[in-house]
Amino acid sequence: xxxxxxxxxxxxxxxxxxxxxxxxxxxxxxxxxxxxxxxxxxxxxxxxxxxxxxxxxxxxxxxxxxxxxxxxxxxxxxxxxxxxxxxxxxxxxxxxxxxxxxxxxxxxxxxxxxxxxxxxxxxxxxxxxxxxxxxxx
Numbered sequence: 435x436x437x438x439x440x441x442x443x444x445x446x447x448x449x450x451x452x453x454x455x456x457x458x459x460x461x462x463x464x465x466x467x468x469x470x471x472x473x474x475x476x477x478x479x480x481x482x483x484x485x486x487x488x489x490x491x492x493x494x495x496x497x498x499x500x501x502x503x504x505x506x507x508x509x510x511x512x513x514x515x516x517x518x519x520x521x522x523x524x525x526x527x528x529x530x531x532x533x534x535x536x537x538x539x540x541x542x543x544x545x546x547x548x549x550x551x552x553x554x555x556x557x558x559x560x561x562x563x564x565x566x567x568x569x570x571x
Contacts, residue, residue, distance in 0.1 A: 465505040474556050478514050481561040511555035521545045522565045546570040
């Protein structure tokens, strides 16, 4: 056998290994109910709330009141599909407080159930909100 024949065999072998690996990843596609690390959960929720509060016209800030559901999917990064209950706090938009209690005054209470999809590359601290839908609770 000549050198060209061995080279073709090596290319074919490399293509088969690549196809086998890609097939492995394709079997793991779709969103899965997997628990995410506390650090990833906190940073993803914090990113969502900052994005939500920046886009909101409300006088008060909102925060996550309850995590309802989380799913993840591995892609080139990690996609999180999350459902949360968010509630209005006692802190106004220009507040510099880190901790804001949930609004207790009946007339000011307001909550939403939000479903959102975030794409993240956690090891690069990169987040992008792909989809967001909130309905009054």
